[in-house]
Amino acid sequence: MHTPSFCSYNSLDNEDYQGLIDKINKIRGFGLSKILTIPQIAILGDQSSGKSSVLEAITQLSFPRNKDTCTRFATQVNLRQSTRVEMMAFIEGEDTFNEKYRATQSVTWDIYEIVSGANDILCSGIAISEKVLEITISGPALAPLTVIDLPGYINTTLDGQDKSIIKTIHDINTKYIKDNRTIILAVVPANVDLNNMYVLGEAERYDPHHWRTVPIVTKPDTVEPDLLPSLVDILLNRRKQMKHGYLVMRNSSFKDIEMGWEESKQKEDEFFKSSPLWNQVPEERKGRVNVKNFLGELLYNHIKKELPHLKRDILDLIECGEKDIQAMGLPITSLGSAKIRYIEHILKLRGSLTSLLNGQYSFEHINDQKLQNGETTGFNGDEDDDDDDEDDEQYNSLEASKDPKTIIDEIGHSFIRSWLQKLYEGYNVSMTRDQHILPKDKIKKLVLRYKGNELPGFISFNTFTQIYSETLVQWKSITKEHVSSIHYQLHKAITEVISSTTDPRLSDLLLSEFDQFYKGQVNLIDETVQDIFDDESSPFTLNKYFYDTILSRRKAKAEKEIKNKMNELQGGRFAVHDVEQQLSSFGGVEKLANVNYNENLAILDLEEQLISYCKVARKRIVDVVLLQTIERQMIKRINRYFDKLIAVDDSAISSRLIEPPTKTTRRQELQTRVEILRKSLYEL
Numbered sequence: 001m002h003t004p005s006f007c008s009y010n011s012l013d014n015e016d017y018q019g020l021i022d023k024i025n026k027i028r029g030f031g032l033s034k035i036l037t038i039p040q041i042a043i044l045g046d047q048s049s050g051k052s053s054v055l056e057a058i059t060q061l062s063f064p065r066n067k068d069t070c071t072r073f074a075t076q077v078n079l080r081q082s083t084r085v086e087m088m089a090f091i092e093g094e095d096t097f098n099e100k101y102r103a104t105q106s107v108t109w110d111i112y113e114i115v116s117g118a119n120d121i122l123c124s125g126i127a128i129s130e131k132v133l134e135i136t137i138s139g140p141a142l143a144p145l146t147v148i149d150l151p152g153y154i155n156t157t158l159d160g161q162d163k164s165i166i167k168t169i170h171d172i173n174t175k176y177i178k179d180n181r182t183i184i185l186a187v188v189p190a191n192v193d194l195n196n197m198y199v200l201g202e203a204e205r206y207d208p209h210h211w212r213t214v215p216i217v218t219k220p221d222t223v224e225p226d227l228l229p230s231l232v233d234i235l236l237n238r239r240k241q242m243k244h245g246y247l248v249m250r251n252s253s254f255k256d257i258e259m260g261w262e263e264s265k266q267k268e269d270e271f272f273k274s275s276p277l278w279n280q281v282p283e284e285r286k287g288r289v290n291v292k293n294f295l296g297e298l299l300y301n302h303i304k305k306e307l308p309h310l311k312r313d314i315l316d317l318i319e320c321g322e323k324d325i326q327a328m329g330l331p332i333t334s335l336g337s338a339k340i341r342y343i344e345h346i347l348k349l350r351g352s353l354t355s356l357l358n359g360q361y362s363f364e365h366i367n368d369q370k371l372q373n374g375e376t377t378g379f380n381g382d383e384d385d386d387d388d389d390e391d392d393e394q395y396n397s398l399e400a401s402k403d404p405k406t407i408i409d410e411i412g413h414s415f416i417r418s419w420l421q422k423l424y425e426g427y428n429v430s431m432t433r434d435q436h437i438l439p440k441d442k443i444k445k446l447v448l449r450y451k452g453n454e455l456p457g458f459i460s461f462n463t464f465t466q467i468y469s470e471t472l473v474q475w476k477s478i479t480k481e482h483v484s485s486i487h488y489q490l491h492k493a494i495t496e497v498i499s500s501t502t503d504p505r506l507s508d509l510l511l512s513e514f515d516q517f518y519k520g521q522v523n524l525i526d527e528t529v530q531d532i533f534d535d536e537s538s539p540f541t542l543n544k545y546f547y548d549t550i551l552s553r554r555k556a557k558a559e560k561e562i563k564n565k566m567n568e569l570q571g572g573r574f575a576v577h578d579v580e581q582q583l584s585s586f587g588g589v590e591k592l593a594n595v596n597y598n599e600n601l602a603i604l605d606l607e608e609q610l611i612s613y614c615k616v617a618r619k620r621i622v623d624v625v626l627l628q629t630i631e632r633q634m635i636k637r638i639n640r641y642f643d644k645l646i647a648v649d650d651s652a653i654s655s656r657l658i659e660p661p662t663k664t665t666r667r668q669e670l671q672t673r674v675e676i677l678r679k680s681l682y683e684l
Contacts, residue, residue: 017300018081021144024303025080027680028146034092035673036313039303040076040146041295042176045187045199047152050218053251054187055149057288058295060261061111061137063149073122073129074172075115076148082138089114090134094121103136111135127165130172145296147185150176153198178206181306183298184213190220190231190248194240209243214298216247216291221271228277235281247294248286265289307684314681321674328667329503331659335650338657342648345502349510350642352501353494357635359417416493420630423489427482428622431475443467443610444603459606461539467606468539471614476533479625483529486630491518505656510645517641525629532624541616549612557604 028038045051052063059077089101101114114135122129128151151169176182184203194200203213223231233239235246250268252259259267265288272278272286284290332338354360450463498510659667 018144020300020303023683025078025144027683028078030679031676032680035317035676036310037179037181038310039181039299039306040148041183041185041299042148042150043185043187044150044173044177044203045152046197047154049152049187049189050251051149051152051187054185054216054218054249055147056252057249057264058145058147058292064112064115072119072127072151074132074148074150076132076134076146078134078136079142079145080136080138081140081142081144083140084138086138088136089118090136091118091121091131097121127162128168128172130168143292143296145292145299148176173202177202180212182212183302185295186213186215188215188217190217191222194234211243213242214244214247215242216249218249218251220248221250228275232277232280235285244298245285247291248281249288249291311681311684314677318674318677318681321670321677325667325670325674328663331664331667332657333659335654335658338654339650341657342506342653345506346642346645349498349502353497354638356416356497357638416490420486420490423486424626427626430478430482431618431622443607447603447606459602464606464609465539468610468613469537472533472536475618475621479529479621483525483625483629487522487525487634490630490634509648509652509656513644513648514641517644521633521637524633528628528633529625532621532628536617536621539613539617541613543616546612546616549615550608553608553612554605557608
């Protein structure tokens with residue numbers, strides 16, 4: 001087998017070129033090419049189009065040409081300029097192969113042996129492998145270049161061949177063709193019409209303006225003499241124009257397989273002197289040496305153009321990688337560290353939640369919510385500070401009519417105490433608006449229904465209680481509806497706080513424990529509401545407001561009744577001051593208000609008692625319900641929830657926080673990836 005002599009014919013012998021290629025080779029050595037595509041040249045073409053010969057001519061390496069050992073996987077050849085002569089082969093994930101063909105300071109490995117060994121590993125049981133054989137050769141006389149030989153396109157399969165091979169080859173090649181950092185070296189045999197070349201059609205699909213496509217015409221010695229002018233027209237970019245024009249190279253045939261690179265070059269030079277027509281084709285576009293120089297120049301300019309974009313992509317990937325690592329949190333490997341982390345989260349959650357429930361908002365919290373809501377001004381309220389009871393009453397009625405969700409949407413879940421107060425006000429307004437005080441005719445019917453053995457003109461306490469219960473039933477219904485809505489919305493707000501302030505790994509555990517706590521507190525709330533209304537079923541008050549209200553209403557009503565009666569008796573002949581004198585002679589309104597009532601007056605008096613008592617009872621119920629249900633069971637006893645969290649079993653904590661092997665591996669992969677990206681960015 002022929003060992004390459006590594007003679008250099010590259011005209012790009014300048015420091016800028018060498019420095020740039022060295023950088024690309026160095027970051028490729030870091031492993032960046034496994035993360036991002038790096039400017040490179042890919043050789044594509046139909047099967048038997050002469051791809052292997054092109055690779056051989058450019059790299060000075062003799063590759064196998066029989067169908068059993070070639071074009072079954074991509075082969076990347078890296079040529080590096082170095083003071084040391086080295087050669088190595090690498091396949092990702094194949095440690096045994098990589099160990100065998102690791103870098104050695106003498107080019108002793110035979111290419112046939114390397115390719116055959118790779119073929120045994122990659123194509124055992126399959127026709128085409130998606131893995132890449134990477135061969136790297138370094139030497140002082142080598143011109144830096146990287147080329148990738150890809151499997152040739154086929155349109156049909158032989159008997160017994162897997163038909164999926166067609167699609168597999170297509171998918172492998174497309175991955176390279178569509179990448180903007182890959183120069184497409186499209187191998188086109190001279191004896192095939194360009195219109196029938198599948199590779200040109202595929203290249204044009206992903207490179208419609210031919211910025212990256214360079215057709216290289218092979219097998220020019222197979223063209224009949226009378227067709228040579230037409231071929232020269234193509235090479236002069238006259239038939240199908242390409243941005244970078246065309247290249248041409250004479251292939252070594254099978255009978256020349258034992259011929260050395262220098263001898264093959266000499267034979268190629270003689271061929272291009274065989275016809276005067278070849279003189280029309282510029283020297284820099286024909287022959288293996290000139291083709292290699294052309295591709296080196298093209299790759300150099302391509303690298304310079306892509307370098308800023310490559311740096312930007314590296315920066316973006318570093319940022320994404322660091323975010324992924326940060327999102328994974330600090331690694332936890334033991335139960336002790338897991339429990340410490342768990343307690344830290346519980347303390348943080350307790351501090352945040354209790355502050356929100358008590359309305360102790362930090363400036364940081366307020367500013368964060370303002371930013372989220374898009375608020376830019378400080379004070380948006382009405383500048384008129386005058387109080388107006390009527391306006392307040394209308395406002396309260398309006399607020400009470402709002403759906404609880406609407407109120408929370410306006411204020412936001414992050415200000416729990418604020419919207420909770422609004423919901424309290426809504427309950428209070430509903431109780432005021434819907435006192436369900438019965439009309440007089442209804443009271444009269446109920447008096448007759450519930451009448452006992454009391455004397456005419458008297459109303460028993462039992463009758464009062466029965467009639468009052470009619471209103472109490474309505475209040476209970478209103479209370480249950482509002483209380484249920486309040487603690488339901490409170491549950492939603494607290495679960496949102498838990499979800500947003502805790503480690504995602506713990507969210508399901510903390511939410512599950514809160515649901516259990518919530519269900520228990522809801523049961524206590526329902527029992528408390530029932531107890532409150534059981535107590536209220538027996539009217540009772542020592543509130544002076546009740547007595548004052550009754551006396552005030554009795555006085556006003558008696559005064560009005562006596563005035564009407566006096567006016568009626570006197571035919572309206574007495575002035576107001578005369579009526580007052582008459583009232584004074586009777587001992588005043590207070591005395592007249594205590595005279596015996598008939599049945600109708602007793603019913604009217606009962607109405608006044610109901611109105612007065614309902615005012616007292618309603619105010620008491622609203623305060624007691626809110627204080628003993630929501631405030632006591634949901635707000636003040638939230639610590640019971642944290643007591644439950646402290647008692648959580650260790651296994652539940654460890655299963656969520658101790659890092660599993662898969663996550664550790666993923667973390668290491670991310671860290672390695674970011675390290676490669678950082679080193680590459682620094683190098684560039």
